[in-house]
Amino acid sequence: MSDLRQTLYHHEEGEGLHVDPDAASFHRTETERRTAESSGSDSDSTNDVENEKDEAPPIERQETTVEEIRGGIPYEHDVEANKPTLEKKKSSRSVKDPNLVTWDGPDDTANPKNWSMRRKWAATLIVSCFTLVSPVSSSMIAPALGSISQDFHITVEVEAQLTLSIFVLAYAIGPLFLGPLSEIYGRVIVLQLANAFYFAWNLACGFAQNKGQLMAFRFLSGLGGSAPLAIGGGVLSDTFFPEQRGKAISIYSLAPLLGPAIGPIAGGFIAQNTTWRWCFWATSIFTAVVQCFGIFLLQETYAPKLLAWKRDKLRKETGNMELHTEFDDPNKTLLNTLKIALARPFRLLATQPIVIVLACYMAYLYGLMYLMLSTFPGLWSKQYNESTSIGSLNFISMGLGFFLGTQITAPLNDAIYRRLKKKNNGVGKPEFRVPIMIPGSILVPVGLFWYGWSAQAKVHWIMPNIGAAVFCAGVIISFQCIQTYLVDSYTRYAASAIAAATVLRSLAGFGFPLFAPAMYNALDYGWGNSLLGFIGIALGVPAPFLLWKYGETLRSKSQFAAGS
Secondary structure (H helix, E strand, C coil): CCHHHCCCCCCCCCCCCCEEEEECCCCCCCCCCCCCCCCCCCCCCCCCCCCCECCCCCCCCCCEEEEEEEEEEEEEEEECCCCCCHHHHHHHHHHCCCEEEECCCCCCCCCCCHCCHHHHHHHHHHHHHHHHHHHHHHHHHHHHHHHHHHHHCCCCCCHHHHHHHHHHHHHCCCCHHHHHHHHHHHHHHHHHHHHHHHHHHHHCCCCCCCCCHHHHHHHHHHHHHHHHHHHHHHHHHHHHHHHHHHHHHHHHHHHHHEEHHHHHHHHHHHHHCCHHHHHHHHHHHHHHHHHHHHHCCCCCCCHHHHHHHHHHHHHHHCCCCCCCCCCCCCCCHHHHHHHHHHHHHHHHHHHHHHHHHHHHHHHHHHHHHHHHHHHHHHHHHHHHHHHHHHHHCCCHHHHHHHHHHHHHHHHHHHHHHHHHHHHCCCCCCCCCCCHHHHHHHHHHHHHHHHHHHHHHHHCCCCHHHHHHHHHHHHHHHHHHHHHHHHHHHCCCCHHHHHHHHHHHHHHHHHHHHHHHHHHHHHHHHHHHHHHHHHHHHHHCCHHHHHHEEEEEHHHHHHCCCCCC
């Protein structure tokens, strides 16, 4: 078995890996570095073990970070830099296990964390394209709601808005199931099958014969379309180290926000020149193209699944059925995984102040975005007397705001993190993602005030568009900071933290457009948007300052947060 030499690559408190070049089996030794705080044991993990302390002479620390694998998610954890000596600890895991299958050393290219940057960015772009397709569909029919209402005899405005927003309601349900499925079967297969499910029902929307069919098909297509929102963040966590992750998340986070702005532009011209049914058929064609690229270019990134494949291959080659990975768990059935995954996001929402505050603020921003998307066509047709196609061009301002916000956030997010980490003796903290959230929380209400009062006054069309662009820039800046902060704070449970935020924001995206017509009829654009802006100030402006001051304390008291 000399050609099957393995290097254990799992770092825990007082535990590490060593390569024995003359050994044909797997050897685990103690490391010369440890984290400042252990990752903690959790009842949900069957891999947790108790460490037995054993005194040893102090040694000098060599690095400021180590990479850990927690619950199947590899990630980098900062080591407290101000401790001059370390204490060796012995773990029950340090017992030699010749049957343990793991990575071939810390530089194993089979580990997605060690992929080339070209390969990592290929995965990021494919996942981002998957994430773009569904949001485009969510809003593409906005300019065509009048035609749909006429064909299906919809006379109640709330019902017309429901045909648009019911797609987003599925976003609140799909991730709760699709995320756990990806932990059992892998990221790629779930992503591809869910996209095919979305494709089938989105295509069916174009053949709907009544409003009931259209709403049902829209909801089902939304379930499949929610997969990239549930799984995409996990792909980035699988492949990028924390100091690289900010830019990748900026690109990935742009898709679900830029998509709803792009969709109505195309939808307006389609609705005016052909039929609203082509809104669905066109997105189905686009989906098929992305699906083809994904089949050939997107590779599996989930570490437990990759190691399971390696284990199965070695079993077949050697006949040794005792080979196993550290993630093997006979109790990890689909039913048990679903139970944990369905419960944990709500546990986080109920017990974690950080998740509560950020999820509520993200939900508010997402709801505002879909409120504006659903009412934007009416503004230009009623206030400015523009045609459907010309009015849809105003959505460019929203897309421009999202794009500019991303260009601001992408380079600054990682740069600020690295600079603050350097000032903190090389120790990184999730709170270092917070500073750039401040301008985002200010731009949101400023954009709402600008957009609302200029629209009510019917000034030149450029003024409401500028306000919409400022608002959208604030939304994307805040979104990216919140998402990165949650991933860094709840590394092991990042999927659950993001799922908690996704549930709330999807419910808001579904509900906000439904009350928008009544609000604008009562308050008009000026005071209606001002009310929303004042709420945004109350929710958003204090959040970054509170996180900066109390975030670390709250994380230290949490059983879910990284480093607690």
